[in-house]
Amino acid sequence: MQLQFGKGGGLLPVIIQDAGTSEVLMLGFMNPEAFEETQRTGEVVFFSRTRNRLWKKGEQSGHVLKLREMRVDCDSDALLLRVDAIGPGVCHEGYRSCFFRRIAPDGVATIVEARRFDPVRVYARETMP
Amino acid sequence: MQLQFGKGGGLLPVIIQDAGTSEVLMLGFMNPEAFEETQRTGEVVFFSRTRNRLWKKGEQSGHVLKLREMRVDCDSDALLLRVDAIGPGVCHEGYRSCFFRRIAPDGVATIVEARRFDPVRVYARETMP
Numbered sequence: 001m002q003l004q005f006g007k008g009g010g011l012l013p014v015i016i017q018d019a020g021t022s023e024v025l026m027l028g029f030m031n032p033e034a035f036e037e038t039q040r041t042g043e044v045v046f047f048s049r050t051r052n053r054l055w056k057k058g059e060q061s062g063h064v065l066k067l068r069e070m071r072v073d074c075d076s077d078a079l080l081l082r083v084d085a086i087g088p089g090v091c092h093e094g095y096r097s098c099f100f101r102r103i104a105p106d107g108v109a110t111i112v113e114a115r116r117f118d119p120v121r122v123y124a125r126e127t128m129p
Numbered sequence: 130m131q132l133q134f135g136k137g138g139g140l141l142p143v144i145i146q147d148a149g150t151s152e153v154l155m156l157g158f159m160n161p162e163a164f165e166e167t168q169r170t171g172e173v174v175f176f177s178r179t180r181n182r183l184w185k186k187g188e189q190s191g192h193v194l195k196l197r198e199m200r201v202d203c204d205s206d207a208l209l210l211r212v213d214a215i216g217p218g219v220c221h222e223g224y225r226s227c228f229f230r231r232i233a234p235d236g237v238a239t240i241v242e243a244r245r246f247d248p249v250r251v252y253a254r255e256t257m258p
Contacts, residue, residue, distance in 0.1 A: 001232060001238040013142040013156055015156060022150075022152070024144055024146055024153065024209050026202065027209075039234055042234075049136060069231060070231065072228065073155065073228050073230075074221065074222045074229070075227075078156040078227075080153050080228040092203065093203045095203075098203045099200035099201065099209040101202075103201050103208075108130060109130040109201060
């Protein structure tokens with residue numbers, strides 16, 4: 001099983017899906033080290049393109065993602081991780097899913113989910129990637 | 130609503146999810162033109178990194194993706210499209226979803242879905258991106 005990191009400049013896109021509800025929660029990226037750490041620990045580790053370093057999801061908020069099942073696509077250049085998401089939500093803006101805005105055909109974005117927690121209290125020390 | 134194409138070298142990752150079952154079917158990429166075409170026509174158009182051109186999903190197979198709902202993430206750098214997937218499957222290898230292989234913690238990949246169609250008959254003329 002050889003993952004194709006090269007097509008994305010060393011990073012694979014990784015879809016995070018709730019193992020219980022099948023809701024898509026977020027999309028992150030992994031380099032080979034993030035992939036290895038995720039496999040080794042059973043908790044999701046990304047590579048942050050903003051911070052340019054490994055980023056364990058929940059390292060600050062406690063909202064870790066426990067890996068239930070990992071899937072790979074036909075071209076071995078994308079991953080789908082089914083997880084148990086610990087805590088009220090994965091998004092640093094306080095929502096269950098990062099995909100809390102709908103885009104209409106005219107391009108207007110509207111928030112269509114309810115906020116689950118106060119991000120200022122959870123992410124007090126620094127901005128998330 | 131300003132999408133952030135810059136972080137990914139001009140391309141956004143796009144998650145395709147079955148609007149009925151919530152199964153994740155595939156991941157593709159869009160440049161601004163692919164995004165506009167998708168919005169304009171209501172059928173999903175990607176940018177193929179392999180062919181380096183716009184790629185209407187289903188242009189060869191007939192397995193088009195009809196857009197039901199578009200979501201954007203908190204950082205405006207990833208899209209989630211809930212679709213009606215026409216035909217028996219979206220994957221050029223003959224499966225319903227491109228994520229038909231599970232990766233075990235030891236790295237071994239195993240096919241865990243049933244093949245839905247014969248890809249040789251559907252994709253007779255050329256290899257898909």
